[in-house]
Amino acid sequence: MSKQNEKSPSEALKKRLFHTPKDAYATLDEAQIQSAFDYCEGYKDFINSAKTEREFVKAAIKTAEEKGFKPLDRDKKLKPGDRIYLNNRNKSLLLAVIGTRPITDGVSIAAAHIDSPRLDLKPNPLYEDNNLAYFDTRYYGGIKKYQWPAVPLALHGVVALKDGSTVEICIGENESDPVFCVTDLLPHLSSEQMKKNASEFIRGEDLNILVGSRPFKDDKGSELVKLNIMKILHERYGILERDFVSAELLAVPAYPARDVGLDCSMIGGYGHDDRVCAYPALTALLETQNPAYTAVTVLADKEEVGSEGNTGMQSAFFENFIADIATSFGNYARHVFQNSVCLSADVNVAFDPIYADVVDIRNCAKLNHGVVLTKYTGSRGKSDTSDASAEFMAIIRRLMDDNGVLWQIGELGKVDAGGGGTVAKYIADLDVDTVDLGVPVLSMHSPFEVVSKLDVYMAHRAFSALLGRE
Numbered sequence: 306m307s308k309q310n311e312k313s314p315s316e317a318l319k320k321r322l323f324h325t326p327k328d329a330y331a332t333l334d335e336a337q338i339q340s341a342f343d344y345c346e347g348y349k350d351f352i353n354s355a356k357t358e359r360e361f362v363k364a365a366i367k368t369a370e371e372k373g374f375k376p377l378d379r380d381k382k383l384k385p386g387d388r389i390y391l392n393n394r395n396k397s398l399l400l401a402v403i404g405t406r407p408i409t410d411g412v413s414i415a416a417a418h419i420d421s422p423r424l425d426l427k428p429n430p431l432y433e434d435n436n437l438a439y440f441d442t443r444y445y446g447g448i449k450k451y452q453w454p455a456v457p458l459a460l461h462g463v464v465a466l467k468d469g470s471t472v473e474i475c476i477g478e479n480e481s482d483p484v485f486c487v488t489d490l491l492p493h494l495s496s497e498q499m500k501k502n503a504s505e506f507i508r509g510e511d512l513n514i515l516v517g518s519r520p521f522k523d524d525k526g527s528e529l530v531k532l533n534i535m536k537i538l539h540e541r542y543g544i545l546e547r548d549f550v551s552a553e554l555l556a557v558p559a560y561p562a563r564d565v566g567l568d569c570s571m572i573g574g575y576g577h578d579d580r581v582c583a584y585p586a587l588t589a590l591l592e593t594q595n596p597a598y599t600a601v602t603v604l605a606d607k608e609e610v611g612s613e614g615n616t617g618m619q620s621a622f623f624e625n626f627i628a629d630i631a632t633s634f635g636n637y638a639r640h641v642f643q644n645s646v647c648l649s650a651d652v653n654v655a656f657d658p659i660y661a662d663v664v665d666i667r668n669c670a671k672l673n674h675g676v677v678l679t680k681y682t683g684s685r686g687k688s689d690t691s692d693a694s695a696e697f698m699a700i701i702r703r704l705m706d707d708n709g710v711l712w713q714i715g716e717l718g719k720v721d722a723g724g725g726g727t728v729a730k731y732i733a734d735l736d737v738d739t740v741d742l743g744v745p746v747l748s749m750h751s752p753f754e755v756v757s758k759l760d761v762y763m764a765h766r767a768f769s770a771l772l773g774r775e
């Protein structure tokens with residue numbers, strides 16, 4: 306009989322040769338766990354007041370300016386230590402801290418997206434049907450349509466007027482505000498609906514938001530409920546029905562992010578994807594002082610719809626920003642890109658025991674096991690993905706290990722189960738070494754996504770390690 310604690314030869318060899326993933330709670334001490342929980346209080350506050358890409362950009366600029374960041378001035382020569390930002394159409398944001406090394410040594414990039422799935426109002430949204438007023442919507446991003454009825458919704462966005470002014474709208478976030486909703490069918494009368502395939506259960510065209518039921522005074526005529534709603538909007542915001550054409554109004558879940566679990570170890574909320582990486586990428590940059598390599602955080606729009614358009618990652622806005630920095634030092638952007646490194650900061654699926662069969666358990670991220678490093682996303686035979694090189698993976702895992710970042714690997718589901726993508730490939734296309742790293746999420750793309758506090762904190766540590774690398 307062997308003595309207690311004495312390892313058998315096979316156990317000792319296993320310990321030396323095998324990799325056994327560990328729960329972060331088994332690795333971190335109480336003080337580190339408390340730091341993670343404290344960090345997440347800031348995260349919750351931030352995302353509760355920044356539910357859309359526009360609100361995120363606005364809040365990020367406010368915080369950045371408090372930390373000494375200034376708008377990029379192309380007429381001013383940049384120097385190490387300069388803290389700059391570029392607001393791209395109020396929907397995406399680039400921030401940089403200029404490093405001490407030559408710009409042609411490359412830059413460190415943390416790139417996250419700040420748009421999330423939601424219901425967008427159509428250009429002609431307001432209508433009345435049987436004395437009820439609705440906003441007609443088109444959903445944005447990949448949603449399970451059946452998850453959106455019977456959820457309190459808030460309306461966020463802007464209405465741009467012909468005179469050049471913009472009206473900001475946010476209704477449903479204060480307790481005294483009304484909220485909105487998409488209605489669902491009662492179970493008693495759902496026998497036909499329940500037979501349908503889940504993708505047809507609720508049709509996209511039926512995701513209409515209930516906004517009113519009270520007619521305009523006791524007048525006679527048609528569309529009096531709609532008239533009353535338009536009257537309220539006009540009195541409050543000075544807008545006319547025609548102004549919806551030049552508006553971006555989005556319906557998002559009306560509740561704030563909350564702790565989940567009796568142990569408060571998780572956070573539930575709308576739009577963790579991808580603000581749970583965007584916030585750590587932002588805070589890591591704001592804390593970066595005098596880096597060796599120029600540190601850049603990208604907060605992009607339109608990832609959920611393919612990164613298209615002039616605020617998405619396929620646009621030249623990012624390339625132009627790096628070109629502006631390169632030009633300031635008398636260099637070309639292409640010479641900067643070829644030596645740059647990027648962590649594409651996006652979420653990945655967290656293992657869910659209830660839906661265990663869609664993932665490969667040995668290649669899937671788990672809650673509380675740290676940030677997830679994803680060599681490739683895409684689907685089936687690695688289609689539509691940037692597959693990070695072995696050499697770059699080695700650089701990143703050394704960076705993580707050297708900086709005490711708890712990390713794990715993860716794939717986006719089983720080979721034939723489906724798949725998805727991130728902004729990684731668009732940055733890699735610029736000749737930049739890029740790999741995905743982010744927070745594992747439960748119930749991704751639902752109105753109430755769940756993340757682990759320790760994983761969020763580790764994302765912050767990971768981006769700090771990248772942006773502050775020597």
Ligand SMILES: [Zn+2]
Nearest residue numbers: 578579609750
């Ligand atoms: Zn997403």
